[in-house]
Amino acid sequence: MNHASTHQTTDITQVLGENASRVEAMLDRLLPDGGGPEKPLLDAMRYACLNGGKRLRPYLTVATARLFGVSEEQAFRAAAAVEMLHCYSLVHDDLPAMDDDELRRGRPTCHIAFDEATAILAGDALLTLAFDILADPATHDDAAVRIELVRGLTEAAGAHGMVAGQMIDLAVEHRQVDVATVERLQALKTGALITYSAEAGAILGEADPDARESILAYGRDVGFAFQIVDDLLDEEGDEAAMGKAVGKDAAAGKATLVGVLGKDAARQKADRLAERAVESLEAFGDSAGALRDVARFVVTRRT
């Protein structure tokens, strides 16, 4: 059992690595490049995206899209849009007025490498470009599918989704919070976009309502498990391996489930969520193996 699970983790690491290369190539293709006086903006957009992250979110999009027979070109386009949205959120979150981070994926954050104004604008432009890619006929020939992709992302990313989560994250710093508040915060701040990452593949594949609901249930559990493990790694992880500062949540008084439940209970919850995510995929049989591997990876990863 232990051997099998270790073997699986190795496999998914390789699969994620290959996927990350293809996501990187698609990002490189879709990001603007050029000279002129706006060059710092374009450079900062590329810097913020082309940095070798794990690319978990775009992998969820691609793996789900494959489940529904979507073409690789369309799947990777939507995946790149999801990743741009994620990268914009990191650029803005890292700003001095927000989390004030200087290191991200082992490199200076965008506002350190460029300047604050350029980082703000690069985030704005990445957010806008994510919608542009989803709305582009090359992403799907049916306008109804494209508009559903756009709408799903506006809901996941906006004032009732990710941005609300970031606001709550800042608002409850250094304050006593209960489990329900932390769960809502995480569902909004990271859960909504991770759930959408999987949902986007189902939208592209025009999945029927039952299949779509299964994917949503899977995405919600994977997203929450991911965030809990992120917080555990922030407490326990190795700074060099993580490529960013660790122990920052506690220092910044961040509300995390690890903080309110303790490490052991948080770890158990993450494992239970990953199991339930796997169970959500039952109706898909063997074809959902890639998504099951992701759910298990999310709670076994070390970085």
Added chain:
Amino acid sequence: MNHASTHQTTDITQVLGENASRVEAMLDRLLPDGGGPEKPLLDAMRYACLNGGKRLRPYLTVATARLFGVSEEQAFRAAAAVEMLHCYSLVHDDLPAMDDDELRRGRPTCHIAFDEATAILAGDALLTLAFDILADPATHDDAAVRIELVRGLTEAAGAHGMVAGQMIDLAVEHRQVDVATVERLQALKTGALITYSAEAGAILGEADPDARESILAYGRDVGFAFQIVDDLLDEEGDEAAMGKAVGKDAAAGKATLVGVLGKDAARQKADRLAERAVESLEAFGDSAGALRDVARFVVTRRT
């Protein structure tokens, strides 16, 4: 002639005022409201939008939509999306790292009234909400029309549009620039969104290609004329009437057409652009009277 033109200006002022009230009402309806720990975000979004601006951009959307027989509900929804996009850009432009403005439309700017983090997030959420409204079936029942609205806005607002213009605006501060650079800067920074404001009405109304091209030509000229007059008012205007600091462009070393051409030549250019905008509407006959009035208003306004 002078009398007629004064009379016309009075009329359009009243028309704009009535339109502004209806835009305000639609913004109030579409902006999120609520409590919880994310309340500062929602409050800041409302603060940034509900402030009694002239609402020129949404009026262009509504007036163009009427030309093509669009329902008032759909026209004002798209108009509100355009205004939210504009308000997001003002919130981010006013940030300390950008233009560092403390006064906007006679009130403290968003980051002064709230704080920088909340202002950054409010801008992000307004940008996202603008796309959400355009993608909503209530804005048009045909997904192809909605996706065209979304795509038009991503192009006007992103790294090849408004955000690029803002980057250039910052990049060329205190530098010697030529007329071509200033014209490109203005076309991107303010021209693209003003042009889209009119175009959105034509998209909603499923205008034929010729009509659409006429509206685009009109929008480009009105947008450029608007910006030139804005720069003239910054040099000549009355701070109390403007509701913001004046003389700031010169102090900040901003590149303006007034700076490179001088006041008289800039004024003449604005007048010529307004005339040409009016000529672009020839094919519409009397039905385009409202749009003609806007073009004339843009170059005769005092605030």
